[in-house]
Amino acid sequence: MSVETVAAVRPISADSHICEPPNCFIDHIEAAWRDDAPRVVREDNHDRYVLKDFPAIPMPLVAAAGRDPREVGIKFTTYDEMWRGGWDAKARLADQDRDGVAAEMIYPTVGMALCHLEDRDYKQACMWAYNRWLQEEFIAVAPDRLFGIGLSAIRSVDEAIADFRRIKEMGFKGVMLPCHPSTAEDYEDPSFDPLWSVAEELELPISFHILTGKDAMPRGPKITRWNGVMRGVQDIISMFVFSGVFCRHPGLKLVCVEGDAGWLPHFAYRMDHAYNRHRFVDKCRELSRLPSELLFEHVYLTFQDDLIAFRVTDMLNPKRLMWANDFPHNDSTWPNSQALLAKHTKDLAQHDKQAILRDNVRELYQLPVS
16 A cells, blocks of 8 residues: 555544643633642753642653654653644644644543542543533634544543533543543443443443553563553453443443554454353353454454554454554654555555544544545
């Protein structure tokens, strides 16, 4: 597949991000929380986002798309040096054009860190400040090319139901949930069934992004964590499948974001193996279909640089794979996505290319993109 052919497809990124501007939370949070609102602090010419009871986030280090990896954290240290398209929607459209991307699903950056907060009330207040900023100051600028994913802290099922309805009314296309809810029960518990029913009713896909759960610390050098980040979304898949959530909610759609997909064939095989051989001792719910069948029907996966995913599409459901550019994070393929995709998809059938690069995300979120 040539670069020109990729460009003709006009890919849609299923996972891109904003870098919350300094005013995002301060200007949009409830008054009671304003003194503790997340904010940007500059120290030693380095900008960091400071949250209550959480390590400061070095934003220029996180948002380093297209930068020389050897210079990240040294040369690019302040908001002035970051890509303005991270928070300025008009600049973002130019960034899309540079990468040959027709539209993007928008996820947060600081909002991912919010998922780790222990104070669930503070978490909810910050998430809704983010939702208001995203709707009013970013998505509204280009509603045909920028599509928002709302946030909810999941403090209770009843409140989450109200959040889902409000998120839908605000025009967002999906909702990102923390990998661990702020409730005594986990997502597998039947008490969550009313929430999944509402997600089905609203046709609102639920998303779980890597690095938003209580992942175990890696052993060995710090770099080993990059090979373990998909573990969190793998655990989410296992929980929803083996607990029978998808059997009870045949219309529920779950998106595992940025966790790659090349590992999925073996993972699905092992799920079937475990179910067939071990469920009589290590109990789980009796399922109406094999775990792999439920996975391939209900679970979507996004990835940006995963050659293996394109090589094993015949062992997966290609209608559930969605490419993304992850702009402006430092793992992004921007601004070279066209060349990478031309290389990665050269042996792929045209209908699968079209589906993975564009049609799957458009159909899942019912995007008004021609």
